[in-house]
Amino acid sequence: QVQLQQSGAELAKPGSSVKISCKASGYTFTSYDISWIKQTTGQGLEYIGYINTGSGGTYYNEKFKGKATLTVDKSSSTAFMQLSSLTPEDTAVYYCALITTTDFDYWGQGVMVTVSS
Amino acid sequence: DVVLTQTPVAQPVTLGDQASISCRSSQSLVHSNGNTYLEWYLQKPGQSPQLLIYKVSNRFSGVPDRFIGSGSGSDFTLKISRVEPEDLGVYYCFQATHDPPTFGAGTKLELK
Numbered sequence: 001q002v003q004l005q006q007s008g009a010e011l012a013k014p015g016s017s018v019k020i021s022c023k024a025s026g027y028t029f030t031s032y033d034i035s036w037i038k039q040t041t042g043q044g045l046e047y048i049g050y051i052n053t054g055s056g057g058t059y060y061n062e063k064f065k066g067k068a069t070l071t072v073d074k075s076s077s078t079a080f081m082q083l084s085s086l087t088p089e090d091t092a093v094y095y096c097a098l099i100t101t102t103d104f105d106y107w108g109q110g111v112m113v114t115v116s117s
Numbered sequence: 118d119v120v121l122t123q124t125p126v127a128q129p130v131t132l133g134d135q136a137s138i139s140c141r142s143s144q145s146l147v148h149s150n151g152n153t154y155l156e157w158y159l160q161k162p163g164q165s166p167q168l169l170i171y172k173v174s175n176r177f178s179g180v181p182d183r184f185i186g187s188g189s190g191s192d193f194t195l196k197i198s199r200v201e202p203e204d205l206g207v208y209y210c211f212q213a214t215h216d217p218p219t220f221g222a223g224t225k226l227e228l229k
Contacts, residue, residue, distance in 0.1 A: 035218075044209075044223060045166070045220035047220070102171060102172075103171065103177060105168035105171070105177060107165035107166060108165065
């Protein structure tokens with residue numbers, strides 16, 4: 001069965017970076033883009049961007065350019081998102097997801113990132 | 118960015134009732150290819166969002182036919198007939214027609 005397994009919760013200091021992972025299984029990894037979504041109580045769900053798992057090409061929501069960097073390791077079927085120059089506003093749950101606008105849609109369990117000094 | 122306005126913010130229901138959620142877009146969601154990429158998700162407490170409906174009215178695998186998506190252009194509705202306990206949670210509409218993709222703010226389906 002299709003699974004997206006995300007890494008564990010992160011506690012980071014302001015100004016630092018974190019890199020979270022999303023390991024895919026149960027399908028051909030390079031067949032679908034992986035999207036990343038941010039969820040906060042205040043702003044709800046926000047679409048960060050996606051990575052083409054075959055070519056490594058990326059799309060970023062303008063709001064997250066310079067904040068998020070998406071990469072992929074095809075050899076391990078894993079996608080990564082690095083968040084840099086962290087501020088308390090980056091405290092959120094981050095999801096990776098297969099959003100294909102078809103009958104193929106799966107989400108990871110989410111990673112809580114807390115930014116605090 | 119496209120703004121999706123969901124109403125109501127909260128929908129109190131009695132089990133067995135029908136519920137209806139509206140999602141209105143700040144611009145038409147008809148893509149240049151003719152498709153309308155409007156989806157509905159349900160997020161249950163402590164869980165990730167799960168897809169219910171894609172392209173306005175297509176039910177995702179395993180979604181009961183109690184869930185009916187409809188609408189066109191910039192006006193969409195999700196109807197849930199005969200609400201069951203597992204239907205409780207927050208419903209989000211989502212558009213992928215225009216970049217960046219955007220979500221509505223959510224509608225909480227809760228017991229009266």
